[in-house]
Amino acid sequence: MKTFAALLLGATALVGTSALAQTTLTIATVNNNDMIVMQKLSKDFEEKNPDIKLNWVTLEENVLRQKITTDIATQGGQYDIMTIGMFETPLFGEKGWLSEFKDVPADYKLDDVLKSVRDGLSFDGKLYALPFYAESQMTFYRKDLFDKAGITMPDQPTWEQIGQFAEKITDKDKEIYGVCLRGKPGWGENMGQIGPVVNSYGGRWFDMDWKPQLTTEPWKEGVTTYVDLLKKYGPPGASSNGFNETLSLFASGKCGMWVDATVAAGFLTDKKQSQVADKMGYAHPPIGKFDKGNHYLWSWALAVPVSSNEPDAAKKFIYWATSQDYIKLVAKENGWAAVPPGTRTSTYDTPEYISAAPFAKLTLETIQTANPTDATQEKVPYRGISYVGIPEFQSFGTAVGQKMSAVIAGQSTVDEALNESQKLVERTMKQAGYPKK
Template identity: 90%
Template sequence: MKTLAALLLGATALVGTQAMAETTLTIATVNNNDMIVMQKLSKDFEQKNPDIKLNWVILEENVLRQKVTTDIATQGGQYDIMTIGMFETPLWGEKGWLSEFSEVPVEYNLDDVLQSVRDGLSFDGKLYALPFYAESQMTFYRKDLFEKAGIEMPDKPTWEQIGQFAEKITDKDNEVYGICLRGKPGWGENMGQIGPVVNSYGGRWFDMSWKPQLDTPAWKEGVTTYVELLKKYGPPGVASNGFNETLALFANGKCGMWVDATVAAGFLTDTKQSQVADKMGYAHPPIGKFEKGNHYLWSWALAVPASSKEPEAAKKFIYWATSQDYIKLVAEANGWAAVPPGTRTSTYETPEYISAAPFAKLTLETIETADPTDATQEQVPYRGISYVGIPEFQAFGTAVGQQMAAVIAGQTSVDEALEASQALVTRAMKQAGYLKD
């Protein structure tokens, strides 16, 4: 009987071990360079946690947003970890759709995470996601092209100056375009970039009564500036270019300037991936008429949906992927300039990083000066710089983005697109109950 009992105990232990080994986390993330690196380096996590296996779902930005929004709203439970941002996190945290990070391990050093980033990933003082990287905007430019043209980039250029520079450095015969900007429709694609331009010309999405303001002179001036730059000095097919497509163009030497996310800097200074790594210059994002709201604050962060069946294992992975040790792991694998930026004070106190990343100081400055609570010249009832912090924005923001892409593609005029946008946003706000008929 003792032998039988021992066999049964051994069998039970074996089953338990197999059950542990079968813990699988499904991670939905965006196909940006830093996330591809995370997937590659995640072997380190699996080696340290042999009872946890990782299943990766890597998607284009617009597709990712659509799929994770659908899944979490229906409590589908398809994903254990979602890559979301400062738009979704507080909204979904308020609804109880996300698992709170209420007991963060001491060794994680949460106080090291930048306060503005933590605030953007919280609701009512409760933290619902941890930042994988954080970003604002900057102006990237080719020093060699500027020197050849005999021009100099100021520290804080205006959009008018950007147009003048673009004219002088454009060489379409040799496929060098003065400026590259996002044209692909999406609330986080082209509208994420157009929004700050409109802010800097004095525009806003809504007045204090939630009446849409897209048919105003400020919107026309901001959108016209953006569109005309691309039509005159941009690459062909720009209405299909999002962040990754534009990053590839710049890295391959096709762009003289680019105004976009600060996170691109690490990629563009990597000689293994960028043909212009030794020619890079950096400046503040351009100003229209006003500096307020001309650059955003964003974080791609990792969150655990309430529908996950493995929340503790999911959090264990997130602590690993957003830790100081992970940043060191990336530095060892790809160099200090390539580490995920904008999340931790310690990164910006590391001499090796400051030495390797000439863009570090500017990145931190733009992150710290972007204020989602005060981003427009006139008062607004919403929070956000490049987006409006209400659930309905995903739909109408993307619809407006489609109108903007049509203008960039030459299919309609700025006036027609803004008139259509004003109508569709007004309709959406009435349907959602913000406006009365």
């Protein structure tokens, strides 16, 4: 009888295990603050969907892009959900590598998602990713330092003014640096910031015949401006600082100004995470000679590769993570100022958010005025503001970023770096068969 009872218990255990069988979703995401919050709050999703288990792979931005591109191009099937952006989504969608979001549930309220963001995550009218947050750029500054120096930040500063202000508020003895900017190499790291500066001085990556333009005067002027600011008024080791490192510097009170992604505003106004939360000021991103292309449009979004074995479960999670209800969950847990910005009209129609987030209207304005199809003074054959919307940009954008980082580190000059960059981009484009016929 004992043997029979043991067998019966074993069979019951097997039945129980079968009944609780779970679908595991592997999610590849970037190590930005908002994604870390998403991971923490995802227990809400798992409680509502006990048959789905989430496996998180959280990576630094450059590493994430390398791993995702390799996996999706080889159909490796390592990830069920990928965190990608406006650069990758149309390219991957065109190649048939992503599962289309069609027949989106009515209660998701897709029309509430900002049209410019939806369009940036589409190809040929088909939607291939849903935005977790969207961003443009703004100028963050310390109002207390400006008051002490007797200066006023205009609503629309120029890069020349940023230099003048930085000189007055820099106090290296106290580890206060007038301006912090990204120096870490990467097409989405330092080049994501340098690109709009070059645009605002009248530059472009290519002419209409796909000939690189990196040795033109606007490139020299834009890059020199950026590099000089960091060399004169920036923190030590700026050549290795990316978004997260610079965010940490500003939040710890070591930066007087910072021009970067609008999404940082929610973190910087959080008194639990920012030492300067009550000292924050916000202005439009600076311009050089022109107000065209001086700020980008970007979204970190969630997509499902066609290699996923669980596309329905993956989309179920994405609907949860990019929904109005998720935004309300973040507001409940962390306060309205901390909610993922830039994705939904309803967020900006919420009085609690507008009241808690003094940066909200500026964020929305910069997102809505960034135009990836018209971002340069002279015509170009590509789409994008901070990037060139072709597959080859991942390679040459990062290679040029390495040259720029070397200049910031004092290992090269602007002219040397741009001449070398011109040659490597020419070589890449020739090998890729440009101009395409």
